[in-house]
Amino acid sequence: MVKRPSKLLLQDQDTSLLGRPRRRRDPSQPSLPFAPLPDRIEPCLALLKQKPPVGPQWAFEVKWDGYRVAVHLDHGQVRILTRGGHDWTDRFPAIAEAARNLGVAMAILDGEAVVLDDQGRSDFGALQQSLDGRSGKKTSDASILMAFDLLYFDGHNLMGTELAVRRHLLENIIPRGTEGAIRLSEEVEADGASLLTAACEHGLEGIIGKDRESLYRSGRGGDWVKIKCIRSDTFAVVGYEHSLSARAGIGALVLAARKDGNLVYVGSVGTGFAESAAWKLREQLDKLVAKKSPVNYSGRRKDVVWVRPRLLAEIEYRAWTHDGKLRHAYKGLRDAANVYEIE
Structure with missing residues (x-):
């Protein structure tokens, strides 16, 4: 049986991590006019930070490693949209069925589609395998939704209400500890530094901090922040180093990031x-395959096969080298996302 992530985080940890029992918040219901169900909402994205924020307004939860999705429910009709706006309803049948059984007529859930290992940790490789890759055609019965926000409910758009209110309503729909294909991404009662230490010790990707008083704003505005145990960002694949001895002839992927609106070479990755x-x-x-390089290439290898920068790769790395290259390990291809931008 898969362990609950909150229990995984807090086992064998100092009891101060648990904090005081939370008193059930009873906010006044927002006086919102009726609004039609949006066709799509651009997601609120977390800003990468090196350290967790400090202050009573910050709530923390696990950072899930999967595909960001929005689940649209309209009187039994379900649509599951990826961050890039693709309809993946058919690829997540268990999540879609669980949404139909939530007992609500109209809602939009914001969350992460994941596959959990036997310790309750999200496994991006297992998720990709279950789907046969980003551009595959398989359906994933193993995927579940870790829901962390409620953007629309019962005819009302909730984006203009504070996070604390949205979470209160979400927990009425998906109570804490709920099992099944849709689960609550629980807030963990701990300060950010202690939670990050616990997350890293248990092999999790990191944590998310959210301002409880913030409204839901699309884009990367800083109301949500992410702190990772290992840095992970999205880079454009601009070529590969050909090798007769490597699997499929791919010795390494040639990667690029954005800088001042242009793609710049940031190194190659050949593991994973x-x-x-x-x-x-x-x-x-x-x-x-392209005839010429999309970037100014400064690598040593000359037998590079250049490609148009259409594929995006998620790269785990611990640091940048002194000459602006990655120390890394390949992780997997991503759906539409923002290529890492060098400041």
């Missing part, structure tokens, strides 16, 4: 390829 994943990736790369 499984046999099947390498061949699927090679098929995608062969469809994007």
